[in-house]
Amino acid sequence: MSNLPKIAWIGLGIMGSPMSENLIKAGYSVTGFTLEQDKLDRLAAAGGTAAGSIAEAVADADVVITMVPASPQVEAIAYGEAGILAHARRGALLIDMSSITPQTSVDLAKNAADRGIRVLDAPVSGGEAGAIEAVLSIMVGGEQADFDEARPVLEALGRTIVLCGPHGAGQTVKAANQLIVAVNIQACAEAVVFLEKSGVDLAAALDVLNGGLAGSTVLTRKKDNFLNRDFKPGFRIDLHHKDMGIVTDAARNVGAALPVGAVVAQLVASLRAQGDGGLDHSALLRSVERLSGDQV
């Protein structure tokens, strides 16, 4: 029998599937629940246990990890008669790794504490590739003791793991992350259209750019998406739209101006309104192409 904590994993999507599989590879026993049967089958094939409900998944768990799209889904899986708080055992640690509003994380921690359940907000950056390779950056909000307890589990998922402050602080840092990533993708997309219209070899240009001050993880990870016009997600525009809403709202609450972020938030919203919400966020290129008069 393993001495490692038993894990329940709720939300086996683009991120949750490879992340939970990394825990299995690290020796953890993982029981999962998600809405799609094929993802449950994938977990079972990887050596985990597929549960039929949230209640069944969390009943025996020491640590419950959640990775669902946004605040409404976190609230749906946490609260109510069928939710995590009603069925996890007292003393369990709930690590929510979804990207949600800081206030939702603060409220969840308070409501969970009333039931003897401890919570960390631990959103991630690094994308699907970072999840598969277990090299995510994990930004955590909550109590130091809970962070110390969670660290070995998080180390099986990521490489840079930092306690940023109290409940919600991880989400605030993640919101800043999404601001930086969106603006960076937009700048890359504008450069791609400019380079192509100028008749420069795009692959060569992006290679040399990435070796200088203009280089970035965004360019490294998204270069082939730009070159091949491959916008299979990855990270969906729908989710980045959600995140731009979180960061612009949170910034307004604290009186921080985000002039460039606000413009990029509008470009993300426009892309989504044109039916591209299911594409990878590198599809911001399509919006620059449309603005530049190209047939997309």
Ligand code: NAD
């Ligand atoms: P996804 O849509 O691929 O997966 C979400 C999963 O949540 C689905 O499998 C769905 O079944 C499950 N789910 C939703 N409601 C549920 C419910 N009521 N009960 C059980 N399961 C439920 O999303 P994703 O890309 O994996 O993103 C998950 C979170 O991680 C989001 O908050 C996103 O912003 C964040 N994130 C994503 C990436 C990325 O590159 N995809 C990177 C960093 C952070």
